Amino acid sequence: xxNIVAIVGRPNVGKSTLxxxxxxxxxxxxxxxxxxxxxxxxxxxxxxxxxxxxxxxGGYTVGSDDIFEEEIRKQVTLAIEEADIIVFVVDVxxxxxxxxxEVANLLRKVKKPIFMAVNKVDNSMRDADAVEFYGLGLGxxxxxxxxxxxxxxxxxxxxxxxxxxxxxxxTELPRFAVVGRPNAGKSSFINALIGExxxxxxxxxxxxxxxxxxxxxxxxxxxxxxxxxxIRKKSKVKEDLEFYSVMRAVKTIEMCDVAILVLDAxxxxxxxxxxxxxxxxxxxxxxxxLVNKWDLVEKETNTMRDFEAQIRQEIAPFTxxxxxxxxxxxxxxxxxxxxxxVEVFENRKKRIPTSKLNDxxxxxxxxxxxxxxxxKFVKVKYCMQLPxxxxxxxxxxxxxxxxxxxxxxxxxxxxxxxFDFKGVPIVIYFRQK
Numbered sequence: 001x002x003n004i005v006a007i008v009g010r011p012n013v014g015k016s017t018l019x020x021x022x023x024x025x026x027x028x029x030x031x032x033x034x035x036x037x038x039x040x041x042x043x044x045x046x047x048x049x050x051x052x053x054x055x056x057x058g059g060y061t062v063g064s065d066d067i068f069e070e071e072i073r074k075q076v077t078l079a080i081e082e083a084d085i086i087v088f089v090v091d092v093x094x095x096x097x098x099x100x101x102e103v104a105n106l107l108r109k110v111k112k113p114i115f116m117a118v119n120k121v122d123n124s125m126r127d128a129d130a131v132e133f134y135g136l137g138l139g140x141x142x143x144x145x146x147x148x149x150x151x152x153x154x155x156x157x158x159x160x161x162x163x164x165x166x167x168x169x170x171t172e173l174p175r176f177a178v179v180g181r182p183n184a185g186k187s188s189f190i191n192a193l194i195g196e197x198x199x200x201x202x203x204x205x206x207x208x209x210x211x212x213x214x215x216x217x218x219x220x221x222x223x224x225x226x227x228x229x230x231i232r233k234k235s236k237v238k239e240d241l242e243f244y245s246v247m248r249a250v251k252t253i254e255m256c257d258v259a260i261l262v263l264d265a266x267x268x269x270x271x272x273x274x275x276x277x278x279x280x281x282x283x284x285x286x287x288x289x290l291v292n293k294w295d296l297v298e299k300e301t302n303t304m305r306d307f308e309a310q311i312r313q314e315i316a317p318f319t320x321x322x323x324x325x326x327x328x329x330x331x332x333x334x335x336x337x338x339x340x341x342v343e344v345f346e347n348r349k350k351r352i353p354t355s356k357l358n359d360x361x362x363x364x365x366x367x368x369x370x371x372x373x374x375x376k377f378v379k380v381k382y383c384m385q386l387p388x389x390x391x392x393x394x395x396x397x398x399x400x401x402x403x404x405x406x407x408x409x410x411x412x413x414x415x416x417x418x419f420d421f422k423g424v425p426i427v428i429y430f431r432q433k
Contacts, residue, residue, distance in 0.1 A: 003052035003163040004250060006083035010099040013091040014119040018146035019043065019056035022156070044282055050160040053250055055079060080110055082251070085162055087155070088116045090133055092126050092143070104136040113162040116141040117155055122148065173215070174345045176338075177226040177256035179280070181272040184264040185292040188328040190214060190225055193338065221338055223345075226256050253279050257348060258286035258341050258423075265293045265325070269311045281318055284390040284425050286344035288322045290337050295327040317409055320416050322423050344423035350391065352419055354384045357393070364414055365395075373402040381433045392427040400430035 005022075007015045023043030043054045057079045080086060088107055090100050107114050118130040121143035130143050142158065144151035178186045194214060214225040253259050259280035263273050280287045289311060297303065304325055312319045322340045326333040361383050370378040378399045386392040393415070397403065408428050415421065415428075 003050065003085070004083045005052055005054045005085045005087060005159065006079035007054065007056050007087045007089060008079055009089035009103060010097065013089045013094075014146045015089050016056055018087070018089060018117065018119065018144070018152070019054060021146050021149055021152055022054050047156045047160050050163045052085075052160075052163055053254070055083065055250070077106070080106060080112075083112070085113045085115070085159055086110065087159070088114060088138070089119050089146075090116065090136075091120055092118050092130050092133075093120050095129070096132060096135060100136060104138055108137060113159075114138055115155060115159060117146075117151075118143045119146055121145055122150065174223045174258065174342070175226055175256045176223055176258045176260055176341050176345075177252045177285075178260045178262060179252055179276055180262035181264070181270065181276070184262045184273075185328050186262045189260075189262055189290065189292060189326070189334065189337075192328040192331050192334050193225070194218075216338075221342060223342070226252055250279060253283050253285055256285060258288065258345050260337070260341055261287060261289045263289065263291050265291045265297045265307070268307075269314055274314055277315055281425050284427070286341075286348040286423050287425075288324065288337065288340050288344055288423055291323065291325045292328055294325040295330050295332065318425060320422050340423075347421050348390060348424045350419070350421070350424075352385050357383055357385060360418060361395075361411070361415070365411075368410070370403050370407045373399075376402060378402050380430075390427075391421060391424060392429070394429045394431050396431055396433040398433060400432055403430040 007019055009015050023045045045052055045054050086107060088103060090096070116133060116136070116138050118133050118141050121127050121130055122145040127143055130141060133141050142151060142155040144155055146152065178190055180186050194216060216223055216225055253276075259276075261273065261277055261280065263269055277287065277289070291307065291311075307325075308323050311323055312321075315321065322344065324333055324337050324340060326337055328334065362380065365380045369380075372378075376399055378397050380395050380397045383393060383395045386394055395403075395411070408430070412426060412428055415426065
């Protein structure tokens with residue numbers, strides 16, 4: 001089960017500052033990606049052993065003709081629908097505004113944990129002023145100052161009590177999530193694969209809504225396909241699809257083993273595709289990229305080569321990812337896509353024996369040692385794979401603080417070359433011996 005926290009509220013109350021505080025503190029951060037959509041923020045965070053995702057929404061406004069404010073209002077509504085926990089931020093300096101009342105009216109109808117954070121409380125006088133927010137009818141509140149961090153620990157302590165433990169479930173069948181931007185052909189791909197119209201397919205972007213599993217047992221393969229299936233209500237047709245696709249992608253990716261990212265070949269590798277790719281990478285999922293609708297592209301001699309090169313340039317430095325060109329309509333290479341996804345799944349759970357790892361990597365490091373720093377030389381003594389669900393390795397050395405990112409990438413590339421981790425994010429640590 002995922003734990004998704006949405007930060008909501010009207011503009012200029014300090015939501016983004018609180019987001020930065022939650023995901024950038026040394027004792028809390030796991031990963032952070034800014035701008036997962038055009039104007040959104042997504043982060044992976046951890047507090048007291050509980051891991052969760054944080055999404056910063058735009059400010060909620062009413063009674064405005066401004067199209068951007070209208071879009072922000074829709075995004076807040078979506079966040080309320082899709083998140084597991086809501087943090088409602090208000091401003092103690094300005095007090096209760098009509099917009100705060102509107103947001104509170106929405107939140108009182110929500111059957112989810114709601115935490116009201118009264119922001120900008122940085123002295124005892126403002127602490128007393130916060131009492132007026134009882135008037136919003138949401139019960140207890142938490143006084144915080146997101147700019148200096150005071151009070152955020154108490155808020156986080158309360159939030160994690162409402163969270164479930166996220167555990168990598170040991171299931172018999174691997175789970176492959178079909179993800180991508182709206183109207184890229186995700187449901188068409190699954191329908192072509194299973195040979196029936198299991199999922200609703202229309203030309204309307206965003207037709208798919210609720211996550212479902214489809215068991216696939218053909219041609220020697222056996223796994224669960226995870227797709228977001230189900231027609232949208234008419235009242236939802238004007239949703240902000242970019243924000244919705246991120247909210248859904250977060251949930252879908254967190255519950256899979258391999259993310260199958262479907263692109264629309266007629267539109268190219270766009271920003272939203274790249275954002276979803278990095279969501280999967282930050283969650284340490286296996287990844288393959290399918291360029292769908294390839295039958296609709298006018299081709300020249302090097303069209304495929306150039307298209308692939310452009311994608312790899314966009315996803316650098318993690319370029320060791322399978323890229324296949326398919327057509328769900330003609331079923332071109334769709335079975336090769338599944339075969340590749342299975343290979344990536346096997347790579348993700350691969351274990352390298354410690355003796356083999358040391359015999360191979362210590363020799364490489366000896367011939368290509370880390371650059372010296374201020375006359376000091378790094379000596380690597382030992383390495384091993386950590387007992388984690390995804391490939392992570394630790395190298396013990398005398399001066400790990402002098403090992404920089406370029407050298408870590410060199411080691412990663414060598415390991416990919418020697419042990420085949422295609423499609424799988426791997427993590428390398430240097431630690432004190």
